[in-house]
Amino acid sequence: EAGVTQFPSHSVIEKGQTVTLRCDPISGHDNLYWYRRVMGKEIKFLLHFVKESKQDESGMPNNRFLAERTGGTYSTLKVQPAELEDSGVYFCASSQLRAPNSPLHFGNGTRLTVT
Amino acid sequence: GDSVTQMEGPVTLSEEAFLTINCTYTATGYPSLFWYVQYPGEGLQLLLKATKADDKGSNKGFEATYRKETTSFHLEKGSVQVSDSAVYFCALIPNTNAGKSTFGDGTTLTVKP
Numbered sequence: 001e002a003g004v005t006q007f008p009s010h011s012v013i014e015k016g017q018t019v020t021l022r023c024d025p026i027s028g029h030d031n032l033y034w035y036r037r038v039m040g041k042e043i044k045f046l047l048h049f050v051k052e053s054k055q056d057e058s059g060m061p062n063n064r065f066l067a068e069r070t071g072g073t074y075s076t077l078k079v080q081p082a083e084l085e086d087s088g089v090y091f092c093a094s095s096q097l098r099a100p101n102s103p104l105h106f107g108n109g110t111r112l113t114v115t
Numbered sequence: 116g117d118s119v120t121q122m123e124g125p126v127t128l129s130e131e132a133f134l135t136i137n138c139t140y141t142a143t144g145y146p147s148l149f150w151y152v153q154y155p156g157e158g159l160q161l162l163l164k165a166t167k168a169d170d171k172g173s174n175k176g177f178e179a180t181y182r183k184e185t186t187s188f189h190l191e192k193g194s195v196q197v198s199d200s201a202v203y204f205c206a207l208i209p210n211t212n213a214g215k216s217t218f219g220d221g222t223t224l225t226v227k228p
Contacts, residue, residue: 043204043218056215102150104216108158
């Protein structure tokens with residue numbers, strides 16, 4: 001099966017610009033998560049979709065971040081306007097809905113650099 | 116809230132050396148515990164897991180035992196190879212929220228020939 005794919009793999013933008021990250025989960029995985037790793041520190045939870053609904057967005061840092069998952073398939077994460085502290089690696093992960101405590105399947109991540 | 120504390124890196128070992136990466140956690144109830152590995156240029160992938168106390172997860176020569184009394188899940192390998200060079204993350208999923216994982220900071224391992 002195809003894994004979780006993320007696009008782009010790298011993005012370099014200037015402060016104040018907008019960037020949109022995309023994640024395609026594994027087919028059939030209703031759970032979709034966004035995580036972020038900043039400055040080589042721990043991977044932090046951003047939000048969780050179940051199908052097209054936001055189940056938990058407690059990790060979203062502020063209202064400059066907007067995540068969508070229209071139709072319950074792929075998801076986008078938009079940062080507008082980007083700030084320097086948004087730099088980091090953004091990971092998407094998916095898992096099956098009816099498999100509690102199952103491990104996450106991660107994409108390769110998008111490395112975002114804000115200059 | 117839940118937390119995971121990993122041994123600080125980076126760790127540099129010679130090939131065939133013994134590896135231990137310490138991981139302790141704080142969580143309510145009985146979380147599931149995981150080790151993920153990130154090889155250069157790739158995403159995280161599951162290395163091993165344990166879902167209840169005293170379970171031992173194992174894969175590719177790596178092992179970790181879920182110790183509830185010490186709230187630990189230390190990763191070990193008896194003889195590392197150059198190909199084991201990667202970043203290793205300890206993580207937990209609380210039993211109340213499937214999938215919302217809490218991760219440690221990651222430990223970078225470099226194995227030299």
